[in-house]
Amino acid sequence: MSTLIDVQSLTKTYGSGDNVQTVLNEIDLEVKEGEFVAILGPSGSGKSTLMNILGCLDGYTSGRYRFGNKDVTGLSEAELSLFRNKQIGFIFQQFNLLPRLSARANVELPLIYQRLSKADRIKRTEEMLARVGLEDKLDHFPNQLSGGQQQRVAIARALVTNPSLLLADEPTGALDQANGRQIMSLFHELHAEGKTIIMITHDIDIAKEATRIVHVRDGRIEKEERVR
Ligand SMILES: Nc1ncnc2c1ncn2[C@@H]1O[C@H](COP(=O)(O)OP(=O)(O)OP(=O)(O)O)[C@@H](O)[C@H]1O
Numbered sequence: 001m002s003t004l005i006d007v008q009s010l011t012k013t014y015g016s017g018d019n020v021q022t023v024l025n026e027i028d029l030e031v032k033e034g035e036f037v038a039i040l041g042p043s044g045s046g047k048s049t050l051m052n053i054l055g056c057l058d059g060y061t062s063g064r065y066r067f068g069n070k071d072v073t074g075l076s077e078a079e080l081s082l083f084r085n086k087q088i089g090f091i092f093q094q095f096n097l098l099p100r101l102s103a104r105a106n107v108e109l110p111l112i113y114q115r116l117s118k119a120d121r122i123k124r125t126e127e128m129l130a131r132v133g134l135e136d137k138l139d140h141f142p143n144q145l146s147g148g149q150q151q152r153v154a155i156a157r158a159l160v161t162n163p164s165l166l167l168a169d170e171p172t173g174a175l176d177q178a179n180g181r182q183i184m185s186l187f188h189e190l191h192a193e194g195k196t197i198i199m200i201t202h203d204i205d206i207a208k209e210a211t212r213i214v215h216v217r218d219g220r221i222e223k224e225e226r227v228r
């Protein structure tokens with residue numbers, strides 16, 4: 001499998017002079033296409049900071065980041081947002097759906113930035129919501145859906161553009177065990193279909209669902225472990 005993500009000596013600091021805080025310290029990370037990687041670490045270890053950098057939502061202080069065969073370091077804001085829209089699907093702990101939009105409108109939104117006909121957008125949106133088992137909730141608003149259902153809408157939204165990478169930050173963190181299980185079995189299906197997934201968690205049991213666990217502590221990679 002070819003390399004999708006190649007991070008070398010990635011460092012992120014905040015502040016300056018005596019107040020400099022190193023949040024990520026010389027991170028080296030390689031993720032191959034089709035891998036399902038968990039990034040595991042305690043609160044404050046730098047997981048979300050790393051996710052935001054991998055997702056091109058945030059910059060870094062030094063080091064190198066290549067995505068596919070593209071060096072993302074030199075891209076402008078406009079190029080980065082286009083790149084994100086095409087290549088990366090995000091899932092967050094708090095779902096981050098737009099409350100005034102229906103399930104279908106939330107999922108359709110990323111497609112509006114791409115040149116697709118309305119008919120194609122509707123088709124892909126409905127297919128994606130059916131894929132996550134919500135074909136009967138198309139016109140429900142977020143506050144009319146359970147947490148697990150909202151997270152499945154968020155997954156449909158993340159996947160509707162067919163991104164190369166799915167980035168999830170504590171995707172089951174706000175869910176009960178049954179709904180968490182449902183989300184994880186969806187991740188297993190996506191992995192089996194060849195999707196590359198990076199999932200951030202502080203929960204070892206959730207991390208063990210992945211094929212590889214990257215342990216992060218104090219902004220460093222402590223060890224890596226292959227699960228299966
Ligand atoms: N904008 C910022 N300015 C200064 N420090 C920051 C900033 N953002 C994050 N940090 C610091 O970076 C460190 C790592 O934060 P991060 O959010 O990446 O942790 P995390 O591993 O995701 O934690 P959690 O499990 O609680 O979500 C923390 O010590 C935090 O205080």
Ligand SMILES: [Mg+2]
Binds near residue numbers: 047
């Ligand atoms: Mg976090």
